[in-house]
Amino acid sequence: MTEPIRVHLRVPGTAPMPDLMRLLRSIEAAGFDGAGILDSQMLSRDTFVVLGQAATNTSRLTLFPAVTNPFTRHPAVLAGAIQTVEEMAPGRVKFVIGTGYTSASTIGRKPATLAEMRACIGIVRGLLAGESVDFAGIPGRLGYAAKRRIPIVMAASGPKAIELAGEIADGALLLVGFNRGIVERALEHLERGAKRSGRRLEDLEIVWAVRVGTAANTAEARRLARP
Structure with missing residues (x-):
């Protein structure tokens, strides 16, 4: 059976938070399937704060960062952030990550390498699954991992x-x-x-x-x- 086509919108968090929440509610009311929040720290409101508020202002939309990266937040911070959002919108969250574009250029650094991408995704996946992950010889585990698939x-x-x-x-x-x-x-x-x-x-x-x-x-x- 063919999967239905779903349409998500990327929302730049450049407007004040009350305006963003009104926009997200209107996106849901218009019948769109999801909304991703731009992650570019010099251009947009904090992605995960916006996602948390979006979780309480919507009931159906799939929510995700669009797109986060491995370097402006430690992988453990990323795992904790997306797990926290998922607690507010169970089953409605996914984690979208790339090498970084304006999040890199606006702070004078290059996008992440593919090796950094591999390492970050491995750490985030392990932590969300409740597994112990090695951090330079120090084992770490996300104490509140729900172990639900994100x-x-x-x-x-x-x-x-x-x-x-x-x-x-x-x-x-x-x-x-x-x-x-x-x-x-x-x-x-x-x-x-x-x-x-x-x-x-x-x-x-x-x-x-x-x-x-x-x-x-x-x-x-x-x-x-x-x-």
């Missing part, structure tokens, strides 16, 4: 990143556009990564990032939709 989705655009997402994540947020040839190659890389961990492409959640511009006329909408 899907981990990795944002990726290049071939190596897409393969890593297929290998270690529960899904991939693909930022590759919609050219048929590029889409087919992206899926090939995702499947190649999935096979490394004994999985199929069908076992993964696949999310396609779509840039949209909304305006009173077509020309302005196209301008807004440009990268």
Whole structure:
């Protein structure tokens, strides 16, 4: 049976919190399936604070950071943050992580490496599962891990990143556009990564990032939709 297509919106946390909550309530009322909150510390309100408030202001939306990274917060902090949000919205939360874009450039650093991505996702997954994780020889365990499954989705655009997402994540947020040839190659890389961990492409959640511009006329909408 074919899975239904779900539509989520990414929300930049650039407005005051009361306005953000009104927007999130309207997104839910309009019938969208989920909302992701931008994680860029110099541009947006704190992602996990917004997600926590969103959990109490909505009842159905899937909620997630869009997209967090491995370096502005320690992996243990990330695990604790998403676990806390999940307690407020059980079954409605997923963890979306990438290498960082404006979260890196605005503080003068480069995006995370794929090795850092692998390490961070491994730590977060282990902590959320209630497992003990080694921190430079010190074992650590998330004392309040609920052990409920929180899907981990990795944002990726290049071939190596897409393969890593297929290998270690529960899904991939693909930022590759919609050219048929590029889409087919992206899926090939995702499947190649999935096979490394004994999985199929069908076992993964696949999310396609779509840039949209909304305006009173077509020309302005196209301008807004440009990268």
